[in-house]
Amino acid sequence: MENGVRAGKKSKEHGPVWVLLGLLPLLGLGVLLAFIVLNGAGVQREDVPPVEDLTVGRVALPTENEIVVHVTNGGPDPVTIRQVTVNEALWDFEMEPDATIPSLGSAEITIPYTWVEGEAYGIGMISNTGVTFEAEVPLAVLTPGFSGDTFWRYALIGFYVGIVPVSLGLLWYPFLRRLGASGMNFVLALTVGLLIFLALDTLLDAVEIAGGLPGVFSGVPLVLLVAFLTLLGLLATERLFRRGREEASRLSTSYRIATGIGLHNLGEGLAIGAAFALGEVALGVFLVIGFTLHNITEGVGIAAPILRERRPDLSHFAALALIGGGPAILGTWIAGFAYSPLLSAVFLAVGSGAILQVIYEVGRMLLRDSSRRKVPSLSASNLGGLTAGIAIMYATALLVSV
Amino acid sequence: MAKRGSISYLARRALSLVMERSARRPEVPKPDPEVRPAGLAEAGSGLSRRDFLRAAGVVGAVGVSGGALGAHVNRAVGQEVGHGGETGHGAAGGHGAAGGHGGNGTVGDVDLSRFDPTKFLRDFDYGEERREGGRTVREWEITAEDVEIEVAPGIVYPAWAYNGQVPGPTLRATEGDRLRIVFKNRGAHPHTIHFHGFHPAGMDGVFELVGPGQEFVYEFDAEPFGMHLYHCHTMPLKKHIEKGLYGAFIIDPKEGRPEADEMVMVMNGFDTNFDGANEVYAVNTVAFHHQRHPVKIKKGELVRIYVANLLEFDFINSFHTHANFFDYYPTGTRLEPSEFTDTKMFAQGERGILELRYDFPGRFMFHAHVSEFAELGWMGLFQVEE
Numbered sequence: 001m002e003n004g005v006r007a008g009k010k011s012k013e014h015g016p017v018w019v020l021l022g023l024l025p026l027l028g029l030g031v032l033l034a035f036i037v038l039n040g041a042g043v044q045r046e047d048v049p050p051v052e053d054l055t056v057g058r059v060a061l062p063t064e065n066e067i068v069v070h071v072t073n074g075g076p077d078p079v080t081i082r083q084v085t086v087n088e089a090l091w092d093f094e095m096e097p098d099a100t101i102p103s104l105g106s107a108e109i110t111i112p113y114t115w116v117e118g119e120a121y122g123i124g125m126i127s128n129t130g131v132t133f134e135a136e137v138p139l140a141v142l143t144p145g146f147s148g149d150t151f152w153r154y155a156l157i158g159f160y161v162g163i164v165p166v167s168l169g170l171l172w173y174p175f176l177r178r179l180g181a182s183g184m185n186f187v188l189a190l191t192v193g194l195l196i197f198l199a200l201d202t203l204l205d206a207v208e209i210a211g212g213l214p215g216v217f218s219g220v221p222l223v224l225l226v227a228f229l230t231l232l233g234l235l236a237t238e239r240l241f242r243r244g245r246e247e248a249s250r251l252s253t254s255y256r257i258a259t260g261i262g263l264h265n266l267g268e269g270l271a272i273g274a275a276f277a278l279g280e281v282a283l284g285v286f287l288v289i290g291f292t293l294h295n296i297t298e299g300v301g302i303a304a305p306i307l308r309e310r311r312p313d314l315s316h317f318a319a320l321a322l323i324g325g326g327p328a329i330l331g332t333w334i335a336g337f338a339y340s341p342l343l344s345a346v347f348l349a350v351g352s353g354a355i356l357q358v359i360y361e362v363g364r365m366l367l368r369d370s371s372r373r374k375v376p377s378l379s380a381s382n383l384g385g386l387t388a389g390i391a392i393m394y395a396t397a398l399l400v401s402v
Numbered sequence: 403m404a405k406r407g408s409i410s411y412l413a414r415r416a417l418s419l420v421m422e423r424s425a426r427r428p429e430v431p432k433p434d435p436e437v438r439p440a441g442l443a444e445a446g447s448g449l450s451r452r453d454f455l456r457a458a459g460v461v462g463a464v465g466v467s468g469g470a471l472g473a474h475v476n477r478a479v480g481q482e483v484g485h486g487g488e489t490g491h492g493a494a495g496g497h498g499a500a501g502g503h504g505g506n507g508t509v510g511d512v513d514l515s516r517f518d519p520t521k522f523l524r525d526f527d528y529g530e531e532r533r534e535g536g537r538t539v540r541e542w543e544i545t546a547e548d549v550e551i552e553v554a555p556g557i558v559y560p561a562w563a564y565n566g567q568v569p570g571p572t573l574r575a576t577e578g579d580r581l582r583i584v585f586k587n588r589g590a591h592p593h594t595i596h597f598h599g600f601h602p603a604g605m606d607g608v609f610e611l612v613g614p615g616q617e618f619v620y621e622f623d624a625e626p627f628g629m630h631l632y633h634c635h636t637m638p639l640k641k642h643i644e645k646g647l648y649g650a651f652i653i654d655p656k657e658g659r660p661e662a663d664e665m666v667m668v669m670n671g672f673d674t675n676f677d678g679a680n681e682v683y684a685v686n687t688v689a690f691h692h693q694r695h696p697v698k699i700k701k702g703e704l705v706r707i708y709v710a711n712l713l714e715f716d717f718i719n720s721f722h723t724h725a726n727f728f729d730y731y732p733t734g735t736r737l738e739p740s741e742f743t744d745t746k747m748f749a750q751g752e753r754g755i756l757e758l759r760y761d762f763p764g765r766f767m768f769h770a771h772v773s774e775f776a777e778l779g780w781m782g783l784f785q786v787e788e
Contacts, residue, residue: 082556083508083689089777090554090682090689092505099556112505126681128556130674 050077052127055214056135057106057341059123060143065114069123069135073101074214081133085124086113104216115140146337154332157272161291162265162328166258167321169299176300176307181373184307186385188366191301192359193389195257198298199355201397202264203227205271206348209341217342223349230353235360250305251312253365257305257358258324261298263351265324268295269331270344290399291328297392298324305365506777508690510555517551517567519686520695523665526652527571529581539580540624542573546585546593546612546634546647553672554682554689554779561646562589562634568687569668569712570649573632575624577656583620587612593642594618596635597651600625608635627655629708629734629753644673644714646687650753652708655737662706662757663699669711669719669748669770669780679715682779683770689779692768696783701763708734709746710753719780720747721756722771728758745771760786 053075060068067086073079080100084093093111101107115121121137144150176187206227210219234256268291302320306312334344367377375382514520529540544564551561551568564570575581587593591614596607601622604610612618634647650666670687671680682689699705707728711719722745729739730746734755746754760766769781 080556082510083554085778088774089506090508090779092507092509124681126554126557126674128558130553130557130559130672130681132675132677132681 049129051075052077052079052129052131053215054079054081054101054125054127054133055212056133059135059137061115061137061140062143062145064142065112067111067113067115067121067123067137069109069111069125070106071101071109071125071133071135072106072214073103074216076103078102078105080128081107081109081125082128083126084109084111085126086111087121088124117141144336150336151333154273154336155329158269158326158329158332161268161272161295161332162262162325163321164325165292165295166261166265166299166302166325169296169301170303170317170321172300173303173307173311173317176303177311179307181369182375182381184304185366185369185373185375185379186381186388187300187304187307188362188369189382189385190297190389190392191257191304191385192362192366193386193391194297194301194393195260195355195359195362195389196386197390197393197397198261198264199352199359201393202267202348202355203352205267206345206352209345209348213341213345219342219345223345226346226349227353227356230350231356231360234354234357238357238361250309250365251316253305253358253361254302254320255323256354256361258302258320260351260354260358261302261324262327263347263354265295265298266327266331266334267344267348267351269328269333270335271331272328273332273335290396293399294393294396295325297389297396301389305362506781507693508555508779511694512552512555512688512691517687519684519688519691520697522567522569522572522686523667523697524663525572526574526664526666528574534580537578537580538576539582540575541582541584542571543584543586544570544595545588547588548590551646551687553674553684553687557674557682559646559672559674562591562593562642563646564595564649568646568648569670570632570647572650572652572666572708574652574654576654576658577624577627579624581620581622581624585612585618585620587614587616590614591642592636593634593647594636595620595632597622597632598630599651599653606635607632611636624653626735627653629710629731629755631710631712631751631753633712640714643712646670648712650708650710652734659706659737660704662704664706664708665697666708667710667721669709669713669721671713671716671775671778671780673715680713680778683713683775684779685782690781692782696765696785698785698787699760701786701788702759702761705758705760707756707758708753709748709756711748711750713750716772716775718747718749718772719775720745720771722746722769723756723758724767725762726758726760726766728756731755731757760784762786763788 053073055072055074057070057072060070062068071081078100081095082099084091091111091113093109096108096110098107109125111123115137117140119140121140123135123137125133125135127133176184179187203223206223207220210217210223213219272291299321302324334340366382370377370379370382527542529542531538531540533539545566546562546564547566549561549563549566550558551563553559561568573581573583583595583597585595592611594607594610594612597605597620599622601620605620605622607620610618630651630653632649632651634642636642648668648670650668652666667685668687669683669685671683672687673679674681684691709721713719724744727742727744728746730741730743731737732740732754734753739757746756748754763786766784766786767781768784769776772780
């Protein structure tokens with residue numbers, strides 16, 4: 001009955017007048033915009049030069065006698081590049097699609113230059129107003145082109161870094177199952193610890209990349225908000241995973257951990273792909289070892305929620321390894337062939353949000369298990385596990401940053 | 403970083419061997435970690451993972467597929483890539499054809515209808531000449547104005563200029579002439595004209611600032627003969643010179659100099675982004691102008707070049723001729739050369755006279771032997787014709 005009254009009121013209030021009321025501010029906005037476009041806002045200054053803001057996206061060395069610079073105009077005014085220098089020498093160049101880059105537009109500058117392998121190059125771009133922009137080649141090596149061979153090579157790196165360690169970590173499953181209840185709790189706490197590390201690490205990576213984006217994209221706020229919204233969105237949709245039960249199945253939690261970790265491994269794939277593309281081959285190999293050690297605990301984390309359950313089908317383990325480790329392959333491909341700082345930052349932000357959500361979920365699981373066993377939430381084993389998780393990740397991270 | 407013989411070094415080597423075997427790419431030689439310079443390896447291993455992510459953003463890898471890049475690949479080493487068309491290096495009688503100069507130069511050309519360095523080169527302004535009381539009087543009217551000039555194709559520089567051009571007009575007189583320069587300041591800042599030479603204190607263009615809209619008349623005798631300068635001497639001095647307020651001031655000896663093909667070359671540069679360093683170098687303002695438009699001279703004819711260095715920020719400049727030597731007259735104040743050479747160094751404000759003849763036809767380069775300046779525009783060609 002009450003519903004009926006409310007419905008009646010609704011239809012009365014939502015008539016054409018209501019629509020007009022909604023449009024009124026928009027109408028005002030239109031009039032204002034038209035006025036400003038036609039007459040100006042009265043605050044313009046004709047005496048100030050245009051704001052020129054050019055961001056260098058990437059520098060590629062596709063052949064031994066060519067340097068290609070990709071630039072984006074992140075400012076409000078068009079930027080026109082008139083001359084180009086390489087190591088302080090004015091140099092011939094071609095620019096596609098045009099010498100003038102509109103706001104938010106991009107262009108590719110191709111410089112015929114016979115570079116020397118292993119040396120560093122500074123590229124200057126001089127605009128029509130004499131403003132200079134700089135790009136850098138810290139170490140000149142041929143940029144791998146797209147071929148079946150390089151595709152396969154990058155995939156192999158991603159496989160070593162992502163799928164292998166996650167699978168090895170999952171192999172601990174039978175061992176961990178034979179642990180007692182408190183041991184399993186320890187593993188859960190350890191998982192929370194390593195997830196906290198990964199969430200921070202991923203978010204910082206995202207912020208780092210976002211910092212290099214053209215100003216208009218507001219990279220850092222974008223990344224933080226994407227992470228926040230991802231967390232909220234996943235928390236809200238958690239109900240869907242529960243399918244009416246009191247809590248989501250532990251296997252589905254494992255899948256969500258795998259997804260979050262997968263997005264994190266995408267970031268690692270990006271780092272390693274970039275290292276290989278830059279020709280840091282030896283370092284790349286060093287990174288491979290480091291990442292393998294670093295990521296082996298991720299497998300444990302994925303397995304942790306299902307330790308108490310009936311053993312899931314082996315195909316689930318294969319799928320978990322693929323979801324958790326596979327994105328590393330994707331990351332190396334992206335870094336190697338189609339690097340986009342904006343997309344990478346957003347991917348990593350989504351990853352950190354996803355990891356935050358599983359921290360919440362696994363944390364809740366841990367607390368529930370603890371209370372069921374009537375031990376305090378911050379028991380020695382819980383706190384120890386948490387600390388151990390963070391410590392392991394921190395220690396193995398040293399291997400990939402030294 | 404991992405030292406040779408350490409466990410992590412061995413592990414790296416072992417793994418790199420595995421990697422190389424499984425993923426060798428025959429056409430591209432991969433840098434072997436063992437033969438790389440120590441400095442590189444060190445620099446590399448100091449990078450963190452996050453540094454790599456940043457590097458991926460800045461330097462980035464490819465992004466562009468091989469196919470798209472392939473479109474440009476055909477331009478091989480040493481190919482004729484200069485935009486100078488017929489004036490490019492490839493046709494320059496053996497220069498660059500073997501790949502020496504590649505694509506060094508500017509793209510496009512400046513608007514020569516506004517300022518043509520080729521015309522300026524042989525343009526000597528003797529002023530309005532008349533006789534007063536038995537002696538020659540020369541009178542000029544010079545205005546200082548704010549004007550935008552093109553210092554390299556497409557690059558506009560907000561200059562302060564005498565008579566709207568940088569360098570200002572080349573003023574020329576004979577020793578003993580009475581000189582009268584009516585200076586009008588149409589710029590937005592106070593300016594002066596400070597002449598090098600002999601004159602009373604009040605004619606030195608230092609303390610008598612000429613404000614915007616004001617006028618001042620400089621009057622003095624043309625002494626001593628030689629290759630001199632004039633420039634604004636308002637403080638801040640560096641700013642008033644770098645913005646373009648300078649020119650050559652030639653006083654001929656009474657007995658004159660031997661008949662020659664005469665030209666003036668004012669070596670200058672421009673700080674287009676105001677960072678206290680020059681972005682573009684040239685003789686007579688326009689980068690690479692005489693590479694695009696070689697200076698035509700006749701074989702065997704005496705060529706006299708009045709050279710001045712008006713560069714700011716850089717301490718020295720230099721002048722180097724190819725396949726030839728020149729007689730050098732420092733400041734042009736003696737009629738005997740001091741030196742027979744092909745490379746001469748000039749400090750800021752230093753100038754002199756060069757005399758040379760070319761015995762072979764063809765194109766000969768001249769440029770600053772400060773290679774950086776040469777590659778940033780201070781480079782040109784003589785085209786010697788029969």
